[in-house]
Amino acid sequence: MAFSDFHGNAEVIRRLREMLAHQRFPQAVVLAGPTGSGKYTLALMLAKAMNCLSPPTTDGLPDFCGKCSNCLRIAQAEDLEARVAEAVEARENLRETDKKETRLFVQTHPDVLIIPPDPPQLMIKVDQVRRVIETIYYRPGDAKERVYIFTDSAFMKEAANSLLKVLEEPPDFATIFLLAENPGELLPTIRSRSMIVSLAALSVEELESYLVKHRPDWTAKQRALVARLAEGAVGRARSFDLAAYTAARAHALTILNSALRTADHSDLFKITETYRAGVEGREKTERLLRTLYSLLQDLTFLNSGTPDLVRNTDIHPDLKRLAEAADFAWITAAADRLAEVERGMRRNLLRSLSLDAFATAMER
Amino acid sequence: MPVEAIAATSTTTMEITVSKFELLRELTATQGVVERKTTIPILSNYLFEAAGDKLSLTATDLDLSLRTSCVAKVKKEGACTIPARKLHDYVKLLPDADITIKLLENHWVSIRCGRSNTKMVGMARSNFPSLPAFPTAGVVKIPAQVLRGMIAKTGFAIASEESRYTLNGALMVLKPESITMVATDGHRLAHIERGGEKFEGISGEMKTLVPKKAMDELKSLLDATDVEVIEFAKDESTLYFRIGSRLLTSRQLTGQFPNFEAVLPKDNNKSITLHGEELSQAISRVAQFADERSRAVRLKLEKGELKLSASSTETGESEDSLEIDYNGDTLTIGFNAQYIIDFLKAVGAGDVKLELKDPQSAGQLRPADVEEYKYRYIVMPMRI
Numbered sequence: 001m002a003f004s005d006f007h008g009n010a011e012v013i014r015r016l017r018e019m020l021a022h023q024r025f026p027q028a029v030v031l032a033g034p035t036g037s038g039k040y041t042l043a044l045m046l047a048k049a050m051n052c053l054s055p056p057t058t059d060g061l062p063d064f065c066g067k068c069s070n071c072l073r074i075a076q077a078e079d080l081e082a083r084v085a086e087a088v089e090a091r092e093n094l095r096e097t098d099k100k101e102t103r104l105f106v107q108t109h110p111d112v113l114i115i116p117p118d119p120p121q122l123m124i125k126v127d128q129v130r131r132v133i134e135t136i137y138y139r140p141g142d143a144k145e146r147v148y149i150f151t152d153s154a155f156m157k158e159a160a161n162s163l164l165k166v167l168e169e170p171p172d173f174a175t176i177f178l179l180a181e182n183p184g185e186l187l188p189t190i191r192s193r194s195m196i197v198s199l200a201a202l203s204v205e206e207l208e209s210y211l212v213k214h215r216p217d218w219t220a221k222q223r224a225l226v227a228r229l230a231e232g233a234v235g236r237a238r239s240f241d242l243a244a245y246t247a248a249r250a251h252a253l254t255i256l257n258s259a260l261r262t263a264d265h266s267d268l269f270k271i272t273e274t275y276r277a278g279v280e281g282r283e284k285t286e287r288l289l290r291t292l293y294s295l296l297q298d299l300t301f302l303n304s305g306t307p308d309l310v311r312n313t314d315i316h317p318d319l320k321r322l323a324e325a326a327d328f329a330w331i332t333a334a335a336d337r338l339a340e341v342e343r344g345m346r347r348n349l350l351r352s353l354s355l356d357a358f359a360t361a362m363e364r
Numbered sequence: 365m366p367v368e369a370i371a372a373t374s375t376t377t378m379e380i381t382v383s384k385f386e387l388l389r390e391l392t393a394t395q396g397v398v399e400r401k402t403t404i405p406i407l408s409n410y411l412f413e414a415a416g417d418k419l420s421l422t423a424t425d426l427d428l429s430l431r432t433s434c435v436a437k438v439k440k441e442g443a444c445t446i447p448a449r450k451l452h453d454y455v456k457l458l459p460d461a462d463i464t465i466k467l468l469e470n471h472w473v474s475i476r477c478g479r480s481n482t483k484m485v486g487m488a489r490s491n492f493p494s495l496p497a498f499p500t501a502g503v504v505k506i507p508a509q510v511l512r513g514m515i516a517k518t519g520f521a522i523a524s525e526e527s528r529y530t531l532n533g534a535l536m537v538l539k540p541e542s543i544t545m546v547a548t549d550g551h552r553l554a555h556i557e558r559g560g561e562k563f564e565g566i567s568g569e570m571k572t573l574v575p576k577k578a579m580d581e582l583k584s585l586l587d588a589t590d591v592e593v594i595e596f597a598k599d600e601s602t603l604y605f606r607i608g609s610r611l612l613t614s615r616q617l618t619g620q621f622p623n624f625e626a627v628l629p630k631d632n633n634k635s636i637t638l639h640g641e642e643l644s645q646a647i648s649r650v651a652q653f654a655d656e657r658s659r660a661v662r663l664k665l666e667k668g669e670l671k672l673s674a675s676s677t678e679t680g681e682s683e684d685s686l687e688i689d690y691n692g693d694t695l696t697i698g699f700n701a702q703y704i705i706d707f708l709k710a711v712g713a714g715d716v717k718l719e720l721k722d723p724q725s726a727g728q729l730r731p732a733d734v735e736e737y738k739y740r741y742i743v744m745p746m747r748i
Contacts, residue, residue, distance in 0.1 A: 073491070171619070
């Protein structure tokens with residue numbers, strides 16, 4: 001592993017490495033970019049580069065070896081989901097009284113602390129920030145630089161406020177990374193105290209060439225589709241669940257069909273019935289809603305005479321038929337309505353009924 | 365790289381026999397460092413290392429680590445890690461006999477004692493943070509009881525506020541012939557100095573900020589030991605305290621301790637002597653009726669009498685008075701009752717001197733009889 005393994009955003013990476021080379025790396029960095037754009041991967045790479053025991057130089061800029069004990073231990077945190085799952089399990093096994101007061105952390109290297117959002121609320125909590133404050137002023141032991149990585153920008157209000165002080169004047173040997181899909185979600189006072197580095201979306205061509213290397217098991221057609229659907233995010237492209245997406249899209253198409261063309265409800269009800277309560281149902285519903293949005297977008301592209309922007313290229317005929325039935329006013333109304341469904345989900349409305357209501361309300 | 369791949373490179377054998385009494389003693393001594401409320405594996409495991417005729421065990425919370433050892437029959441040298449809490453709880457329940465600890469495959473550890481047999485799973489040795497080695501140069505010997513007394517008399521004044529991190533520890537100043545310890549939270553300051561010592565290897569002044577966690581741990585280690593002299597050393601990032609066979613290391617805190625000398629009062633000319641116990645009781649009584657948040661009590665110095673009073677709109681008001689030898693002007697000053705009670709607890713029996721200047725200046729408390737320690741306690745006044 002080295003910086004060259006980071007795909008895309010070469011200019012951003014070069015700038016960050018130059019800052020490392022000149023020892024002018026900012027002490028608080030907001031890494032912004034959509035899901036799967038490589039924020040976490042990049043944060044770990046930078047942590048390694050800061051602490052590598054035998055740092056090589058590539059292209060005249062600092063890199064990391066990936067083999068020394070510091071690099072190896074930091075690398076153990078790469079599979080964040082697995083590490084968080086382990087931590088959640090460890091917490092489950094604690095005594096009842098300790099459970100409540102225990103917060104999640106991932107720390108595979110003594111000087112690199114990763115702060116994931118704490119379930120069940122999935123937000124960064126004040127106790128987690130307190131631990132950062134308690135430990136950050138200790139000098140690093142095995143490393144040169146203490147690194148703190150907040151993997152999510154959803155902070156509890158108190159937590160965000162207590163972070164301000166330490167963000168303002170961290171000790172010389174500490175760097176804080178805040179990963180955010182949308183930096184606007186962070187307090188303005190947090191943003192103003194940090195440097196914002198944005199990872200831009202990659203072009204479809206870049207993603208396709210990346211997938212040729214990393215997903216040789218897919219057909220060229222599948223790769224082309226995924227590259228268009230991944231919205232410019234490498235991570236999302238690489239781990240794209242095509243089967244789940246196709247399933248969700250089939251449902252989305254049925255919903256749109258029933259609204260725009262057939263008005264036959266038996267198919268619709270059969271589908272919406274499967275969107276149940278619970279965590280699994282939530283994921284499934286979110287996927288469906290995202291797919292619905294992307295189909296609506298494609299319909300707009302078709303209607304406005306820019307068919308080359310259409311992402312779901314493989315179902316072009318279906319889309320075309322739908323596009324004939326939908327006009328711009330209908331699409332806007334549908335998007336608004338969909339936003340309402342989304343809001344309803346947050347308020348725990350019944351999923352199947354909300355979807356039914358959406359489809360019937362949009363009938364022509 | 366997966367965790368297993370790293371584990372494969374570490375040592376894979378260890379077998380020892382150790383007496384339950386010895387093992388339990390060391391396990392108990394290290395419990396303070398083991399974190400309870402954590403999901404990070406390295407923090408909840410012991411590192412066991414067997415070599416020669418010794419078993420060393422290490423616990424760490426990453427900022428603080430404690431290494432201790434006991435005599436053991438080592439059959440196979442090696443190292444392993446064991447979940448700390450469970451091991452301690454389990455060993456406590458074993459009968460007084462020899463315990464055999466053996467490392468199996470995949471970090472499983474077997475513990476046998478008499479007819480009991482248990483297996484626990486640890487983690488890869490290489491995941492345990494490397495421990496700094498005790499420096500060979502610049503080691504200072506400090507009498508254990510002196511250090512213990514000084515921690516007891518200053519530790520309570522350390523700040524627990526998270527925003528004032530340089531106050532989250534006590535400053536220890538070593539000079540060739542004296543040792544000083546200072547702690548403050550910005551509202552009060554405890555300062556203790558002991559001269560007439562001889563510290564070899566110190567030239568000029570050596571200032572060290574000792575973190576609160578390390579102070580607490582050091583105190584309990586000193587309470588439990590009968591060694592006379594401990595060894596202290598430090599390097600760039602770490603502090604080392606060796607107490608007999610136990611070694612406490614702490615990472616250093618960064619930051620500048622405030623210039624405390626500037627706040628030590630110099631011309632507090634109104635001085636009274638009080639019986640510590642009487643004062644403590646009187647303040648405790650009056651403080652029951654103080655404002656719950658500020659805990660403010662009013663001290664009024666008059667000729668021959670010290671009046672203590674407090675009042676709050678919710679609970680009522682209360683007054684106590686003590687007889688004193690005082691002839692100066694009347695003076696009224698407010699203090700946080702808790703701060704004074706803390707000091708009186710630390711100073712123990714005996715008379716104390718209260719020295720004041722005016723209602724706006726800090727008050728100073730110290731033991732009335734001159735001891736080998738120069739102990740003073742400064743409390744900021746409150747407006748009441």
